[in-house]
Amino acid sequence: MTGRERADRRQALRLLAPTLLALGALTVYPGFWVVWLSLQHRVPIFHMARFAGLDNYVFLASDPRFWNAARTTVVFTALSVALELALGVTVALALHRQRLGRRLGLSLLLLAWAMPSVVTAKLYEWLYHPAAGLVSVLLGGHALNWLGDPYLALPAVILADVWRTMPFVAILCYARLVTIPAEVYEAAQVDGAGRLATLGRITLPLLGRIVMLALLLRMLDALRAFDIMFVLTGGGPAGTTETLTVYAYRSLFQMLQLGFGSAISVVVFALVMGVAWAYLRLLGARAVVA
């Protein structure tokens, strides 16, 4: 190694150091700390901190509230992401075809996406209002107990989440649609492809990668969903809308069971990592990077 090379390397390290330090301090260190916490019985207000081994995880394995939260998280993620993708792609296609009012459509989409989820939740609280809610009025005054019924509450929360995040998918897809060169469509037309054939053989395959990216991003988000159900239902009724993150929050900040709550957080972390890993494994890193 010449002196020049060594100097370059030192310079590179110096430039990287802030990033590494920040990542280390803000992500890696707390990450390990949470795992360490999850191995303890730790309740600060009772000045209790003792090593517990896998106790917290053993309790979780037989904790119906935990399994219920895990099921809710999975159902919420599967349904909300599926609906968001289907609707997002549809809206993007419709918007792309639209000549009049495209700008307005885009701004309205962005508005829904830009709203903080707590605001969305508050908005939906009113929409679902049992007497004065717009949803009840639209259903012909047939008042459904949206947020107080154990079978309707989760669908109601999913609907609110779809409304909020579908625009994200739609805008991503729309951006891709705009970049598909016109020649491709012209060639298809020359070959005599009809509308359906063009959609199925050209547009959708070309959208494929961006949809896959949206799928990954949305899934990672949905697995950690918190604010929309926290504000809308607080996890109720009967815990039917309590996701793992809501359960973790209650354990950490209300029950002040730092060890136990951390164990739930570690499970969420493992779930998210698992999905990301499986995704990259199945589809290859290219699908995302390209």
Place this chain on the structure above:
Amino acid sequence: MRRVLLALWLVVLSGCAGSAPEGGPVTLVFKYARILGPADPLPALLREFEAAHPNVRVKGESLPWTSDEQHQFYVINLEGRSPGFDVLMLDLIWVPEFARAGWLLDLTPRLGPGELRPYFPSAVEAATYDGRVFALPWIMNVGLLYYRADLLRRYGLEPPETFDALVRQVRRIREGERDPALDGYLWQAKQYEGLVVNVLESFWANGTRLLAADGTVFPEPERAAEALGFLRGLIASGVSPAWTTAADEELSRRAFGDGHAIFLRNWPYAMDLFQARDSRVRGRVGIAPLPRLARGPRGAGSTGGAHLGVSRRSRHPDLAVGLVRFLTSERAQKALARGAALSPTREALYDDPELVRSRPDLPALHALMRAGRPRPVTPYYLLLSATVQPEFSAVLVGVKPPGRAIGYARLRLTHFVGALR
């Protein structure tokens, strides 16, 4: 890595801690929730305190909006040993928890003899942990029964003393009124702290409780199951609407305020709104104690409200205690009661002629407040509450029988509380 964090932490700290230099004016930070509405008398009170204490500045800082977030804010800052505030407004259910954690200054040695006597005993009980007093009661609250006096009068009825009577009255009035939009009894059963309050009141109404003096949870499970079963019955039979399971204080208060219900369980704040000039039920609302169930001696509303405590890390404990004393004084509480429709914690004010003129409901409230009972006064109240919430909710929406919900809640509490002993 720890050292790096510490270094970062110090940088952050030195950035925000704009503390006064030695000998300069002292700044007291007072954390409180903005619950006082537009005619907030608090700033004027703080200025008054400053005028009486030259060299002291009081900085009022508002807390996050919801009770959950306020609790989270305090836990993070107090556990993180941040000395960012001196005087804290506390939901009374947090006092034993914060006291147990060692975050609150023990006020006991500073209290004069008889200084606590003017306050409601139940409010003082909620501020006491292990025989020591950690906060002074500031704002009083109690669960009570609102009824439509005009409707009851039309059918020659008196406010019900038992829940059976309440159900009968609802049936009778609804038969007579033939108004499909008129609901019977509104209360709060959304899965949140308010649900626990409502269920606790039903336990007391049935002569039992959630936590016995010796620490047993559900000391009489059959009575508790009976009370829960009764509450579920209210919803199943239509005496209370189906949406009760999504109702919080405001949802139920609005429906009653729109004239859509005969009875409502709520806090005293609602009266002020029912008597507002544009209210549809103005002059038609009465208040009464909550009814009792079959096996209880009498009904009782849960107490609620706010206490003022002093952070143990305050650098000016004497001044901070002085501010707490000032804000809980008769003078300050009178200003708050008049300007913001909050209810005082000092009993004498309920008969104060000047105050009664602007708040005619005060004498009636006095008896209700006096009969109110605190929620379990224990440092693990929030653990208790967060554990029973989904169970109670499951009973009320009809997916779990009361016995099973109670059995499961007991099991969980034994696990968590057992580990604390």
